[in-house]
Amino acid sequence: MKNKITLIVKKEVKLNKFLIKKQNLNKKEIEKILNLHKYRLTLELSIKSAEEKYLSDLYKLWLENQRDLQRAWKFKQNDLYIRFWEVPTCSCPKSDNNFMYPRDEYISEKTCKIHKRGIYV
């Protein structure tokens, strides 16, 4: 009998030191960003293993997390700067959307489990 193998995904969050300095973030603000990233990673793990019926709600939480991150970095919250195609299980065209970034001409794929209705934000 084989031993059960448990795979632990451990991702490290590294923040951009130059941006921290540029945005003049203090220790408490940096801590908030790190916690938001931990939450993002948890959400992304959930999205990867979720049944399709839960994807829409999880995606809404993911979007809110992206908005919270923008605010935590002291940027004006703007949905155009959310790279929605980077959410796990999204099958929308990545290189086309990266090319369009940050303009409102993003493309969604009808076969994408998350953005099939053409709504990304």
Ligand SMILES: [Zn+2]
């Ligand atoms: Zn998608």
